[in-house]
Structure formats: C-alpha cells, structure tokens
Amino acid sequence: MIGVGIIGLGLAVKPHALALRELEQAGVARVIGGHAPSAERRAAFAAAWGWPVFDSAAALLAQPGLDLVLILTPPRTHLPLAEQALAAGRHILVEKPVEWDAARAEALVQAARRAGRRAGVVFQHRFRPAALRLKQAIAEGALGEILSASASIRWWRDEAYFATPGRGMKARDGGGVLLTQAIHSIDLLLHLAGPVAGVRGIARTSPLRAIDTEDIAAAALRFASGAIGAVDATTVARPGFPERIEIAGTRGSAVLAAERLELHLAGAPAEVLDRGSAGGGGADPMAFDHGPHRAMIAEMLDAIAQGRDPANDIATGLPVQRLIEAWLASSASGREETP
Structure with missing residues (x-):
C-alpha cells in the first residue's frame, strides 16, 4: 500500500478524503494523516475521518511510510510546500491551479523534475466517464477533423462562499472565475481539442461582490489545429447551471454537459452516456460525485x-x-494574445 498524506484541510479536502477512504478499503492506499495550520481544521478533519493530524507540515513529511502528499492549499503556497515535500523524497499531487501564476507553476514543474519524483495536478474532470468516452471517440477519429470547440461555464457562488478571508482576491487565489472555477472545464476543453494558438478575451468584475478578480469573462479561441471556438465563464449566473463543452467535427458532434455526453456521429444512432448533470456549479461548490477524484488518485498511485x-x-x-x-x-490590451 502507498502511504498518503494531506496538506490543506479546507473546502477541497472532502472529495479527496472520500476517495482515499475507499482506496484504503480496497487495500491500495493508507492514509498517514493530514496537516493544516488551523488547529480547528485539524480537529474537524480528525473527527470526520479518524486519521491522525500533525501540527506542522514537517512533522507529517517526516512520517515513515509516507509516499505521496496531496497539496490542497491556496495556490500561492503550492511551490514552497511542494519543494518541502520533494526535498523529503515524497511524490506530490497538487490541487489546481498548479500555482499562483504561470512562472511559479513552471518553477514547481522543474522542481519535481529535478527531484526525480512523480508529480500530478488535480484535474479530475478528465476522469469523468463521459469525458473519458469523448476523449476516446476523438482519439479514434470518430468526430473527424475538429472544426469548432467551445465551452460555457455559467455558475453561481453566493455570499457565504466569498466570506472566507481572501477568497476571490488575487493575492490569495491568483485569479477569479477563470483560474479558480472555470479552469476545470477550460482544461478539459484543451485536453479534448488540443492547444490554443491565439486568444482574444475580455473580463471584468461584477458589482455583486467585493473582490479584485474577474467573475465575468469571455473569449474567442484559435486552436493550433485550425479549429475555432469560444469560452464563456462566470460565477454570477444564479442559481448555477451545468458546464458545457461542445465539439463539432467533419464526421460528427458532441455535447458534454457536466457528466452527460451526447455523441452524434455520421451514419450512427445518437449515443448518450448520462452520469448526471450536477457539476458543483451552484452555491455548494462541492455538490458533485467523488468518483472522478477516486479514479484520478488511483491512477496516481498506479x-x-x-x-x-x-x-x-x-x-x-x-x-x-x-x-x-x-x-x-488580451482583455487589458484589446489584442489577440498567444498563450
């Protein structure tokens, strides 16, 4: 069994803990314990899950049998915590985004490479059954050449969500709806349709909450393949709706709404894979199935x-x-920018 520790016991911990409990039961993982700077969060974690807690990251990292560390803390803390875990010889799985900005994210990647440890990022949407089926169909050429690929993420976050100190502020999170919420769907769009060669975007902050990051954004995308598309992302769409990815190719089209996939291929009846449409887009950001987290962590253990x-x-x-x-x-310059 692979020993797993968790650093960061806040909002993001629940689906990881549910997944790890099942992986423990399956005999493929053993949870060594968790750490958070907050004594209150440590106590709540121990009470909820029955695993040991440690009052410092160093104490957790020093535990015998620890192989993998999940880093579930705010983005700007990822790099120093990852460096600490890597120096202790541990593998890491880092919550999205990789870091506060792209430069720090690249530094984290290079730190993992130098250490020779395995390092993963938490993009569990890639492991949803419907997303896996769509990825397979695209890889097999079932849709033909991709011509159009777009995403819509029209979510809602209420006052209670933004009551956490620093949430929605660049100093803590690094970004707003794009980096904190819509990043999952945008990543999945790239995972399915390939890299983007150019983007022309706009973004702004609504008057609904006192934050300094964007909560409304839209962009036109020019993919390296020649396909074009658009992305619309917001957290002001009350009460929140399932995120959508739509892809059209020369041989067919697909619509992925949260965990419901419709495939419409030339000469074949429509294929529907429906695992539900609740994706955490409403006031409760954790209202989703932890199955993809379990699949993602299991793949990391393998x-x-x-x-x-x-x-x-x-x-x-x-x-x-x-x-x-x-x-x-691009929103600041008014020009197309290259990622």
Whole structure:
C-alpha cells in the first residue's frame, strides 16, 4: 500500500478524503494523516475521518511510510510546500491551479523534475466517464477533423462562499472565475481539442461582490489545429447551471454537459452516456460525485507503483494556466494574445 498524506484541510479536502477512504478499503492506499495550520481544521478533519493530524507540515513529511502528499492549499503556497515535500523524497499531487501564476507553476514543474519524483495536478474532470468516452471517440477519429470547440461555464457562488478571508482576491487565489472555477472545464476543453494558438478575451468584475478578480469573462479561441471556438465563464449566473463543452467535427458532434455526453456521429444512432448533470456549479461548490477524484488518485498511485509519470502529470496543468494569463492580457490590451 502507498502511504498518503494531506496538506490543506479546507473546502477541497472532502472529495479527496472520500476517495482515499475507499482506496484504503480496497487495500491500495493508507492514509498517514493530514496537516493544516488551523488547529480547528485539524480537529474537524480528525473527527470526520479518524486519521491522525500533525501540527506542522514537517512533522507529517517526516512520517515513515509516507509516499505521496496531496497539496490542497491556496495556490500561492503550492511551490514552497511542494519543494518541502520533494526535498523529503515524497511524490506530490497538487490541487489546481498548479500555482499562483504561470512562472511559479513552471518553477514547481522543474522542481519535481529535478527531484526525480512523480508529480500530478488535480484535474479530475478528465476522469469523468463521459469525458473519458469523448476523449476516446476523438482519439479514434470518430468526430473527424475538429472544426469548432467551445465551452460555457455559467455558475453561481453566493455570499457565504466569498466570506472566507481572501477568497476571490488575487493575492490569495491568483485569479477569479477563470483560474479558480472555470479552469476545470477550460482544461478539459484543451485536453479534448488540443492547444490554443491565439486568444482574444475580455473580463471584468461584477458589482455583486467585493473582490479584485474577474467573475465575468469571455473569449474567442484559435486552436493550433485550425479549429475555432469560444469560452464563456462566470460565477454570477444564479442559481448555477451545468458546464458545457461542445465539439463539432467533419464526421460528427458532441455535447458534454457536466457528466452527460451526447455523441452524434455520421451514419450512427445518437449515443448518450448520462452520469448526471450536477457539476458543483451552484452555491455548494462541492455538490458533485467523488468518483472522478477516486479514479484520478488511483491512477496516481498506479503511476508511483509502476515508476512512470501519471496521466495528470504536473506539466499538463501548464497550458490552461498560460491560456488564462493570455486571456487576461488580451482583455487589458484589446489584442489577440498567444498563450
């Protein structure tokens, strides 16, 4: 069994803990314990899950049998914590985004490479069954050449969400709706349709909350393949709606709404894979199934056991972060920018 520790016991911990509990039951992982600077959060974690807690990251990292560390803290803390874990000889799985900005994200990737440890990024949407089926169809050429690829993320976040100190502020989160919420769907769009060669974007902050990051954004995308598309992202769409990805090719089209996929291929009946449409787009950001987290962590454990890079290798988290920075730069310059 691979020993797992968790640093960061806030909002993001629940789906990871649910997944790890099931992986413990399956005999493939053992949770060594968790750490958060807050004594209150440590106590709540221990009470909820029954795992040990440690009052410092160093104490957790020193535990015998620890192989993998999940870093679930605010973005700007990822690099120093990752460096600390890597120096202790541990593999890492880092919550999205990789870091506060693309430069720090690249530094984290390079730190993992120098250390020779396995490093992954938390983009669990790639592991949803409907997304896996769509990825397979595209890889097999079932849609033909992709001509159009777009995404719409019309979510809602209420006052309680922004009540957490620093949430929605650049100093803590690095960005707003793009880097904090829509990043999952934008990453999945790139994962499916390939890299973007140019972006022309706009973004602004609504009067609904006192934050200094964007909560309304839209962009036109020019993919390296020649396909074009658009992305619309916001957290002001009350009460929140399932995020959508739509892809059209020379041989067919696909619509992915949260975990519901419709495939319409030339000469074939429509294929529907419906795992539900609740994706955490409403006031409760954690209202989603933890199954994709379990699949993602299980794949990471397999990668460690087999001595290979994980499917969600840390470097695969860089393209979406570069795209978001180019999008915001385009909003400021009024020109197309290159990610």
